[in-house]
Amino acid sequence: MGSTSTELPLTRASVLAAHGLIKPHIHLTPVQTNTTLSTLASTPQSPETLKGTRWEDQEPARPKIKLFFKCEHFQRIGAFKVRGAFHAVKRLIERDPEGLEGVRRRGVVTHSSGNHAQALALAARTFSIPAYIVMPSISTPSKIAGTRAQKAFIHFSGSTSQEREAVVDKVIQDTGATLIPPYDYVDVILGQGTMGVEFAEQAEALLGKEEKDKKGKRLDAVITPCGGGGMLAGNAVALHGTGIHVFGAEPSFQGADDACRGVAAGERITTVKTLTIADGLRTPLGEHNYKIISDPEYVQGLYAVTEENIKDGMKLVLERMKCFVEPSAVVGLATVLYNEDFRKMVEREGGHEGWNIGVVFSGGNTTIEAITKIFAPVNEE
Structure with missing residues (x-):
């Protein structure tokens, strides 16, 4: 079962057109920086932290990272999803022979x-x-x-x-x-990609103010959460050809990392059954999204993090940034902080200057009760 719109090509030009169409209906969400989190991202993980992981006994990565956060938890309804929804509805009105009626x-x-x-x-x-x-x-x-x-x-x-x-x-x-x-759904993917257009422009403006001697300084990479893949695919299309690398992040719990595994195996995984705390990412990649995300010209890498990584990342955002986010929103940050494969890649590619990395906070639709449950002490009796 399904319905797809194929009238618009999945290109950056289509994302720019989508942005013009939905701009009156969405918030221009802020881009924030945080010195504490950038410092943590640039600090090697301790051997104790890596104990019990597949990176145990390896030399910890020493990347140089400056973080920028696209705060979609401040978006209407508390999540990025309004972008795709408004674009799909407005396009539907445009295509209908009778218009809005x-x-x-x-x-x-x-x-x-x-x-x-x-x-x-x-x-x-x-x-x-x-x-x-x-x-x-x-x-x-x-x-x-x-x-x-x-x-x-x-x-x-x-x-x-x-x-x-x-x-x-x-x-x-x-x-x-x-x-x-x-x-x-193509119109939804293009709508979600509008955040990438904004993110690149906002971060460049911030960098222009902070580093006036470095003309043209911009984001080196953007990392987004990945569930069904609409946001990741949309950002990849939006930033294609700009020189900004795009990465996806997933939970690893109970096979929630279907994008990582599917792309590695060369075949889309169609079923996911997981109870990861990142409940917004419990879905398999869609067909349109798989085609984009599996293409290294668009997405340069996919990484997974543990439930503890997600909890640790969420705690940092709540306490250090004072941002009320849902677990799904922090898998990108958790990857930057705790996934040594990603961190070693940044160390290698960023070199002495390091990378400016954009992290998408996808939403904040959770409750105090849910957060309390996530951080409740484990009863070991």
């Missing part, structure tokens, strides 16, 4: 347990379009409430993709609504 008569539908559900509901409400959202009954209550607050029609389903898609099919039969998938 035609789309309003049929509505839009998607299946999502969280951020895309809220994002599409908001985009649809903005244009008075009915939104039918299929959510697993086990979805986080706060995300169900957030979706309902946007006046969407929620249909509950089982948690498997087959159960979700069966309910979507029924909604389409009953309403004629147009399916806008959460990540494997």
Whole structure:
């Protein structure tokens, strides 16, 4: 089951056009720096930290890194997903022979347990379009409430993709609504890529102020979380040809690193069953996204981190940056801080000058209760 838009090519020019289309509906999220985290990233990990990892007894990497953070947790609905949702809806209106009235008569539908559900509901409400959202009954209550607050029609389903898609099919039969998938959809990918355009420009402006003697100084790399791959693929398309390297980061818990494993094996992995705390990254790569992410001309590397790495990264962001982020948002930072393969690559490629690395904080849709549970002491009795 699926619906795809193939009218626009997956190119940087298409991302720039998408940015112009959605700019009135999204926030220009800030780019922040943090001296403490940049210093930590540039400090070799201790032998004690590496004990028990595959890098035990190896000489720790000594990269030189300056970090820049694209704060999409400050985006509307608390996550980057509104970018793709608004672009998909506006493109749908443009393509419909009857324009907005035609789309309003049929509505839009998607299946999502969280951020895309809220994002599409908001985009649809903005244009008075009915939104039918299929959510697993086990979805986080706060995300169900957030979706309902946007006046969407929620249909509950089982948690498997087959159960979700069966309910979507029924909604389409009953309403004629147009399916806008959460990540494997060209218009969504292009919309997500708009953050890469902003990120590069904002970081260059910051570097211009700080390093006036270094004309043209810019980001050397951007690293984003990777679940279904829409954000990573979108950023890769947006930054293709700019000289900025693009990397993806995943959790390793219970096979959540399907992109890493699939690209290494040369074949997309289609099923993921994991309970990683990075719940926004529990999905396999979409077909469109796999084609981009598996191409080294677009994505130069994929890396995975442990649950403890994610917790440590999240703790640093909460305490040192005072940013309220969800676990999925910090897998990129965790990679920069704790994945020795990535750190050795930066040491090698960055040399004496080092690298300016952009890290995407993808969202902040979590709760105090969820954070408390993540950091609760383990009962060893």
